[in-house]
Amino acid sequence: MTAEIISIGDELLIGQVINTNASWIAGELNKAGILVSQVTAIGDNSDDIQRVLKDACLRNNIVLLTGGLGPTKDDTTKSVLAEYFNSGMIFHEPTFQHIRQLFKSRNYEVTPVNRQQAEIPEKCTPLPNENGTAPGMWFEENGKVIISMPGVPFEMQPMLLNQVIPKLQKNFELPFIYHKTIMTQGLGESKLAERIQKIEDNLPKHIKLAYLPQPGIVRLRLSANGKNKTALEDEINFYCRKLLADIPELIFGYDDILLEAVVGNLLTERKENLSTAESCTGGYLAHLITSIPGSSNYYFGSVISYSNEVKIGELNVSSADLEKYGAVSQQVVEQMAKGAREKFKTNYSLATSGVAGPDGGTKEKPVGTIWIALASEKGVQSKLLHMGEHRGRNIRRTALEALNMLRLEISEHKKTC
């Protein structure tokens, strides 16, 4: 059972857009037991789409296309598919109603161009697009399945997860693959590998461990392949518990849960609340926290104190200490955390202050020197971090370190796999 992914769009061939769709789709198909044999990226060119589609159908049971479904003239996928399957076009009323509703809710008027998006090849089953106007299309021919989806990730991803993969599971008998993703924060890939080397060396052959690093987070994925679902789950959970015993402070959750969601859940359970005071993270910590729906129940607010005046005036940081130790210092970050906790009257307050880079470093405090602090009723704790030179990565890693500091303070360390 193999699949080929065809990514369509001129922007993929001039270096303007990186093909993240293909790797995301490949990852999801893999989890469902479908091997990807090839990824092909081509431009918005009818002849190329025809040729690549024909070749892919010869070699695979499943072909997934993304892109080229927009309302503009440069998008040609739909007409190529109609020609390929020798199918006339029909006007699909439910799709048109969906477009109308979507536009109505946004106070837009439906134009003839949008109306055209409701025209689809007669031979396809349309796949409703929750987040956009262009529907996906599902074709079946000679036992093969060809699926066309929009190229916008935000439209394509729920379509693949909620419609395409369940339909594929119905159409084909797929092997059973069990994955468990273990989310860690605090160590890079190679340091983490050292910590868990013994467990990794003793894994049975049918269980694989993959390291999936992101800035600030390393996901460990245990995968088992076989026929007995329950036995595989039991085995994976056995090794997951072994990992938890070895690196309890690094594991914050499972299966792609976000650290900001874990912290939010803990605060909700404990009926406690949080505020922040950010210097070097400049709002990113608050953004992570407030990206979780319902965060207004436990998150009260933040002072982003990019200037020293704001640190003094709003967070009650001592101007003498600012002078003596500098803004990037244990003294200042601890006063920021305390100041925010008093101002917002919250149980906890997190603070950050550091040299995010690329400029602003000194010999004593090079770029990547960052302090974080947590104030609670018990007092204030702080931690010095040494990071790299990349501003964006430093900001993200600092925010995650701060969230994990709070998690370690309030979690009961009673996680099970």
Added chain:
Amino acid sequence: MTAEIISIGDELLIGQVINTNASWIAGELNKAGILVSQVTAIGDNSDDIQRVLKDACLRNNIVLLTGGLGPTKDDTTKSVLAEYFNSGMIFHEPTFQHIRQLFKSRNYEVTPVNRQQAEIPEKCTPLPNENGTAPGMWFEENGKVIISMPGVPFEMQPMLLNQVIPKLQKNFELPFIYHKTIMTQGLGESKLAERIQKIEDNLPKHIKLAYLPQPGIVRLRLSANGKNKTALEDEINFYCRKLLADIPELIFGYDDILLEAVVGNLLTERKENLSTAESCTGGYLAHLITSIPGSSNYYFGSVISYSNEVKIGELNVSSADLEKYGAVSQQVVEQMAKGAREKFKTNYSLATSGVAGPDGGTKEKPVGTIWIALASEKGVQSKLLHMGEHRGRNIRRTALEALNMLRLEISEHKKTC
């Protein structure tokens, strides 16, 4: 003159690694006037490499392969190439000396496996690898060029820039390709297409217009292909000026500049400064602003007022108005902007308040109802937005709308193409 890129590696087909190499190479080839017709990613499988290579050679003058050159057993590119070109292997002494020297400098011992890396097909010209052990390989056959490079970006990139592209420029007479990307904020793809339909319909055949949408931003890319560099640039700039005349308020810059950088540049030029007061964007607006290095020169800070108490206590919002109109209202967002401007003593202050979703909507104020405001010495202006249901997108689009509101206030509208 077209090229095909073949990316080799199992990791590309399971979602573990995003194919950034292909888009980077495509960008560099484009700049050199070489069009990329296709990118194909396959696993470390000899049959697939043979098949894809053969097909690519039929359609293109240039074929570039990356990956599969490592010292381990799963890397098969070199033997496939030897077979494909019907070439024996030779031991290449200069490559071996390079490997020895590299290992010596890292205090590693040379193993028989590394020695094998100095064996190359007789018919190739080796391309020295400045940063690694596996040399690149350059083959010529029937007027076509086939190049194999390592998959590690750090090894591949200097090889392409310093060796491959100069050699290609010698081998082929390359056309000139000129791209210009126009950055717009404020309208979705289809609305934008309507606004510029006349210009699009009247573009000459050798100039293409592509829409590259992201949440909150649509990039318009004009591309021209021809022989006269100056004429092409003039033509593209002519159409760019036409677009600027038609949609001046939507265009914030060119060639992938970020809106937050444009605003930062304007504030720096004007020696003015900014603060923010965020409710529904929860720190994301501050994050965008502070993601720009040097933003501390013009950005003083923010109050993230997720709770009403913070709006009243920190931003001086009237509790009577909060009661009467609700937090998501023109009255409150304008008071937030004014309150932040007074607190931080800045020239400008941006404020956001809305229902980001997915919950919290009412009949009068459904999810996606968002107010933004800008306070300046002239007073305060505000705008009501109707967005969708997706929290993350609403947050991003709101922050971009707010930045564009400030840009329109302070830019001199004297942009040229």
